[in-house]
Amino acid sequence: MLVRIKDLSSGPREFDLTLDQGWWRNADWDDRILGLEGTLRVRMRLYRDGENLVVQGRLSGGIRVRCDRCLSEYFHELKPGFRLFLSPPPEDVNENEIELCEEDMGIRFFTGDTCDTDEIIREQILLTLPIKTLCAEGCQGLCPRCGANLNMGRCGCREENGHPAFLKLKQLKVGST
Ligand SMILES: [Zn+2]
């Protein structure tokens, strides 16, 4: 949803949004999130603080995430509260420099006349993910040989690997007959 910044001059605006499962879109560079778990309820409050724009929000819901190790899906509850400060960009900076400027200075800017709440919510969701997404602390991951999910039990590969001498003996027997 786009909020016109101009509309905030008369006072804060509040929104109560319910986003359905089809709302989530992945960024090209990150496909760990598989979608929302049911609907996501978002309460937002936007207001001006002098030149700055303040966005406060509360998320209730969760997402389906893919485990980095075993590739299975799991539920990740979202951290509920967030608060963002956005500043107007300095006048001598052009569109292309804004991102660099944000990284350097650790400041967030808003550009144009509108604020995209979907974009903000999406970003907050991504921020709640750890660098490594794991379904469980001690996830066993996949067997590098057969690809079996080791959380479900042993796949049998280990036993074969453990007895190379035994395998050789078998081959010898076959050869001699
Ligand atoms: Zn896992």
Ligand SMILES: [Zn+2]
């Ligand atoms: Zn295996």
